Each structure stands twice: as structure tokens, then as C-alpha cells.
Amino acid sequence: MSMSGFMTALRSEAKYGLGDTMQLWKRNLLAYRRQPDLLVFSTIQPVMFVLLFAFVFGGAIQTGPIPYIDFLLPGILVQSGLFGSTQTGVGLAEDVRSGMIDRYRSLPMARSAVIAGRILADTTRNMFVLTLMVGVGLIIGFRFHGSVAGATAMLLLGVVFAQAFSWISAAIGMSVRRAETAQVASFVWIFPLTFVSSVFVPIETMPDWLRAVAQHSPVTLTVDAMRGLALGVEFWGSLMRSLAWIVGIMVIFVPVAIWRYRKIA
Amino acid sequence: MSPQAPVVVVRNLSKSFGDIKALSGVSFDVHAGTVVGLLGPNGAGKTTLVRILTTLLDADTGSAHVAGFDVLRDKARVRPVVGLAGQYAAIDPVMTGRENLVMVARLYHLPRAEAESRASELLMRFGLTDAADRQSDTYSGGMRRRLDLAASLVADPRVLFLDEPTTGLDPRGRMELWAMVRDLVSDGMTVLLTTQYLDEADKLADRIVVIDHGRIIAEGETDELKGMAGGTYLTVRVNDLSSVEPVRCVLAQEGDGPAMVDDSSGEVSVPLARGAAKLAGIVRRLDEADIAIADIGLRQPTLDEVFLSLTGHVASDDGSCKQTSTEES
Numbered sequence: 001m002s003m004s005g006f007m008t009a010l011r012s013e014a015k016y017g018l019g020d021t022m023q024l025w026k027r028n029l030l031a032y033r034r035q036p037d038l039l040v041f042s043t044i045q046p047v048m049f050v051l052l053f054a055f056v057f058g059g060a061i062q063t064g065p066i067p068y069i070d071f072l073l074p075g076i077l078v079q080s081g082l083f084g085s086t087q088t089g090v091g092l093a094e095d096v097r098s099g100m101i102d103r104y105r106s107l108p109m110a111r112s113a114v115i116a117g118r119i120l121a122d123t124t125r126n127m128f129v130l131t132l133m134v135g136v137g138l139i140i141g142f143r144f145h146g147s148v149a150g151a152t153a154m155l156l157l158g159v160v161f162a163q164a165f166s167w168i169s170a171a172i173g174m175s176v177r178r179a180e181t182a183q184v185a186s187f188v189w190i191f192p193l194t195f196v197s198s199v200f201v202p203i204e205t206m207p208d209w210l211r212a213v214a215q216h217s218p219v220t221l222t223v224d225a226m227r228g229l230a231l232g233v234e235f236w237g238s239l240m241r242s243l244a245w246i247v248g249i250m251v252i253f254v255p256v257a258i259w260r261y262r263k264i265a
Numbered sequence: 266m267s268p269q270a271p272v273v274v275v276r277n278l279s280k281s282f283g284d285i286k287a288l289s290g291v292s293f294d295v296h297a298g299t300v301v302g303l304l305g306p307n308g309a310g311k312t313t314l315v316r317i318l319t320t321l322l323d324a325d326t327g328s329a330h331v332a333g334f335d336v337l338r339d340k341a342r343v344r345p346v347v348g349l350a351g352q353y354a355a356i357d358p359v360m361t362g363r364e365n366l367v368m369v370a371r372l373y374h375l376p377r378a379e380a381e382s383r384a385s386e387l388l389m390r391f392g393l394t395d396a397a398d399r400q401s402d403t404y405s406g407g408m409r410r411r412l413d414l415a416a417s418l419v420a421d422p423r424v425l426f427l428d429e430p431t432t433g434l435d436p437r438g439r440m441e442l443w444a445m446v447r448d449l450v451s452d453g454m455t456v457l458l459t460t461q462y463l464d465e466a467d468k469l470a471d472r473i474v475v476i477d478h479g480r481i482i483a484e485g486e487t488d489e490l491k492g493m494a495g496g497t498y499l500t501v502r503v504n505d506l507s508s509v510e511p512v513r514c515v516l517a518q519e520g521d522g523p524a525m526v527d528d529s530s531g532e533v534s535v536p537l538a539r540g541a542a543k544l545a546g547i548v549r550r551l552d553e554a555d556i557a558i559a560d561i562g563l564r565q566p567t568l569d570e571v572f573l574s575l576t577g578h579v580a581s582d583d584g585s586c587k588q589t590s591t592e593e594s
Binding site: 027035102 | 316319320321339341342344345347349351353354355356357359360364368369371372373374400416
């Protein structure tokens, strides 16, 4: 692209980015409204995970003075957000397959809007799912021990963290040929990332080499920050490092995802 | 721009995917208000060309301009003036017909009220008013294709690109779509159409560009192309399908090109430059071979034959004769 072409593109992003993103957000949310079963099933699984982990593993995992449900809930919110972020890539891969992306790319719309609109819709869904999970948690004994602001910040951090991973998922979704591949490709890295962390268990019991990995994992840092916020204990250290990860991921993967979108062959 | 100025100018365009040359040195023009049919088999490079012209894909070398804008360097200016309807109807199945069109209009940055009135207008024009507020996944294939076509016209483009617009449609759907394209053209739309159906190019296009393996192998008006295929054709029809092969064999030897067989109708055709002069001899040979002829005649070639003789893609070539003796050859 020439320099003037690049400037034109930038101006177009600034002028139309938000409006075009909102159009795509509306379109993607309609899918949930028109296919309620899609929302039901994307909700049942996270709720089921809360119940399974609380009641099946709850008794066996030692979390010191903290009740396991208080330990578990922030972790399982992050796990649910990460698994949910794979849907971004699946949805985009499906749009590539169906030709929708060709339509969008032939329009004079902002180049970031198709992905941003998809991620905004997935984030909306995620906000709904995480809130529901907290509700279910409260029913089975979870309690916030900090402030209302802390509880809100915990939820927001979970949503923003998942949103960052949606950009990775988007880049993958537009690099593979089929939606099924996008799904499988995501779980290859989402699974170890989720389990080698403090999501379900305290990392102190892990072998040294694994703990070294786990304690720097963005998942651990985010879960620890959310736990701190929910329990009303120290959270700043892990929060700052979690935010650094979120910013880092987006600095790399927002441009990569948009580049993939522009270059779909 | 004057009515005869070219709206699409393609010069020496090439594109490779790895080792595969999808396009090599393609050049042609599309003049305002005309329909150019890009005719070729699967994999000829038609879709690649349309994707380059609609800014979806970069070319390796060469240049292309649409409405005066460079499609490789000035994509943002090209997009508002092109409409694209693809072989896969690119509409959202979860949205209604109206919602699909309003969304596209909004993405062309039309104000809301204008987007809605434009959608209503197009729904009416394409006979979708009754279905407008139904989810488009309840539409028939033909309706989806019409909605797709309507979406491509939302912003009143200067050039409409139709990439195999009737692939997969039933005969009635094809007729309906053809009628709508002809309507658009009579209103002055410039169209570049790709197709593997020769009757489609014949029915819709003013000029035909024949493309194969990424190269233009012929270009002209329908009649000129038919002339290139060698003038007259001879067709022999038999009722007994077991006679098809001996007939093919005789025609392959007497004719000026490969003989083509239509097994379903029992027809065998071959180009025959000096048709009238050779007809008697052929009838005699068929008679000597004891073949009962249901019909025989000389005629103008169809575009199918034009295409086959230009590309050389023929299922059965002349030469080997399995059943009849070949004493004269």
C-alpha cells in the first residue's frame, strides 16, 4: 500500500470504525436472539463447570483458610471466558466460508469493524455468562469479601481478559480453512494455558518447573487479581501484571487479526 | 465519462498462488453500459480476476482500473463504485431480507432513513417484498441469489461484478435472474459476468472473453466466436444408442475437428468447414456401415462447441475407432 493509501485507510478507520463496528455488533447479537438454543447451550456449559468443580473437586482440593468455592469462582470465570473466546475464531471462520467476509471486504467499511463487531458481541455474551455464573456461585455459597467496586472490577477484568484472547482467536479463525479447525486449533493452546495456572488449584503444589511457568502465566496473574478483588485482599501486583499481559496481547494480535482479514485469499 | 469510455481496464494482469499461475497476462476492457461475459471452465482464473477487480485480492503484476481508480493502489476509492454478487450468496441467514439490505446500506454509510428506503425499493424491485421480514434462511436458492444481487446494488455501483450468478440454481431461478440482469443492463448498468454456462454468456453478454488456464484464448462478439470455431457443424442423431460410437468414428475421420457425443440424445456433432460438399460422402459411409440415421443436418455451432474447439478440452478426441473398420483412412 502506498503512503497516501495508508493515510486514506487510517482516516476511514477513524471516521467509520465505531459506526461500522456497531452494525456488526448488532448483526452478531441477532444470532443469539434469533437462535435462543445457541445462548442456552453456551450458558449451560459454564454453569455446569461451576457446579462440577465446586461439588466434585471441592472437597479434595486444599485452599487453606479460604473456602474452595471462594477460591474457585474467580478462576472458573477466567476459564469460561478463555473457552468462550474460541467462539470468535469459529464465527469468523464461518463468515469466511459462507462468503460474508467477501461481501464485507468489498464494502467501503472500516477494516477493523468485522472483527471488532464480532468481539464486541462475544464480549456482550461473555458479560452475561459471567454474571450468571456469579449468580449461581452466590446460590451455592460463594461470597464477595471486598467492596462492591472490587466485585465490579473483578467481573470487568474477567471480561476484558477474555476479550484480549478473542483477538488471538480471530487471527486463528481467519488463517484456517474451516470453522471446525478453528475450534480444534484453539483448544490445543487454551487447555494447557488454563490448567497450568491457579484457575482450579493453588500452584504451590505443582513441580518447580511447572510452577515457574504457572506463576508468570497471564491466566494465573488475572485469576489472582480477580481473587484479590473478590476476597478483599491484596490485588495490585497481579492486577498490574495482568493488565500488562492484556495490553501486550492486544498490541500484537489486534494488528495481526486485521492483517489476516485484509489478506484473506 | 462518455458512454463509450471503458469503465474497466485490465492490462497484463498476472497472479500466482505458489506454483499455480491463476492469471497470466490478462488484458481486456469493459465499456460503459455493456455486459462482458468472462467464460471459462472451473479453475480458469475467472474468480481470481473478479476478486482482484473488487479489491479482495492483490495481483502480482499488471494493472487494473475500475471507473478510473487503480484497484491495486486505491482500493478505498474503488469499493464505493463496485457491486459484487458472488457464487455463494453472501447474506446472513439469521437476518431477514430487509435487515440484510439495511445493514449493507449502513455499511456503505447511508443514513438510517435512506438505508431503509433503499432496502424497501430493492426488495420491491427483486420481488422480495412479501418475504422481506422473514429470516433469509427460509428463502429458496433463487430468492437468496436475488437478495444477494440486491445487496450488491445498494450503493448504485458503476460496475456490477457477477461471479457465476446462477451456479446451483434450478432452471426457473436462472431465468428469473437473467431477466433481472437484463433489466439492470437496460437501465444502463455496466456488468462483468463470469460463467461456465455458455448459454448464459450468449443470453446476457455483448462481448465474450474466453479464459482458460489464466489466459485469454479468444475474445469477441458471440457471432465472431462462433465463426472462429470453423463455421458449419454437422449433427447426426441416431435412435439406437449402440450406433453412437460407429457414427462418432466416421464423423471424427471426415470432420475438421473432434467429434462430440451427447449420449442422452444420441447426437454426434463435428465441425465441417466444407459442409455441403462433404455431406453426401458422409451419408454414404454411414449407409455402408448399416447405421440407421434418425436425423442429419448442417447448422451454426453452439457456444459449447466454440468453447471446446478453443480450449481443446474434449472428453473424447478423434482418432481411435473401436467398432468400425477404417478402410478409407
